[in-house]
Amino acid sequence: MAPAGRPGAKKGILERLESGEVVIGDGSFLITLEKRGYVKAGLWTPEAVIEHPDAVRQLHMEFLRAGSNVMQTFTFSASEDNMESKYFEHVEEAVWAVEVLKESDRPVAVTMCIGPEGDMHDVTPGECAVRLVKAGASIVGVNCRFGPETSLKTMKLMKEGLERAGLKAYLMVQPLGFHTPDCGKEGFVDLPEYPFGLEPRVATRWDIQKYAREAYNLGVRYIGGCCGFEPYHIRAIAEELAPERGFLPQASEKHGSWGSGLDMHTKPWVRARARREYWENLLPASGRPFCPSLSKPDD
Secondary structure, three states, rough: OOOOOOOOOOOOOOHHOOOOOOEOOOOOOHHHHHHOOOOOOOOOOOOOHHHHHHHHHHHHHHHHHOOOOOOOOOOOOOOHHHHOOOOOHHHHHHOOOOHHHHHHHOOOEEEEEEEEOOOOOOOOHHHHHHHHHHHHEEEEEEOOOOHHHHHHHHHHHHHHHHHHHHOOOEEEOOOOOOOOOOEOOOOOHOOOOOOOOOOHHHOHHHHHHHHHHHHHHHHHOEEEEOOOOOOHHHHHHHHHOOOHHOOOOOOHOOOOOHHHHHHHHOOHHHHHHOOOOHHHOOOOOOOOOOOOOOOOOOO
């Protein structure tokens, strides 16, 4: 494995995917910048790009250093109609977008905010994927609304739908950095903890390493995150898939794999945690007395 760093050659996204390369996306902007005091919750307004560009730039740099190949522009919720249309909960709208984007003669990647139940009109994930590929999308998948485990279930259904239809496309997944097994069809926005009480649900770096491996084994080659994904989560993806990528990210220079840095700790019971088996099998506690394991989503 190469030292921490990144290859210098510039390649297009389809060229990377065609060669079998893993493409790592970025993580959370809105929720992360709101926590840092730069974004207003609720409307999730992106004026930080104008008012605090250094804060946005710093977050981009952190994701880059953690191993991201792709950083998205921070323009979510910046359109005139704002969030009224809830874009891409409906495959019909996503197909329209693909058809327009194809006119640019650029590769089109499209992800939907759906879970295993499908879109808001009950179109299944498999059928959503088929319609998007037929419209001209080269990369399809899901983002946001659901946690890693749920999103991978949706990706499996998308993959199966494409296989049944005899279609091929590259797969892309960018879930929440939160555990959401109790979500309904609308995802985490229906949880009573949204958006200010989600911290007890945050995935650990080890959860994300597991997610990255499962996504890779499923055939997904564009792997990233959405709301709740901090730079250390992206680093976890990059570290888990370092054997496939052939290098570690810069952010791993100060981080021992699977807690190996703890082998120098002064306490012997902490030194005993410097192994993969410990962290891989840990069931972390919330620290909250009588904390329920699940919530009842709002209608």
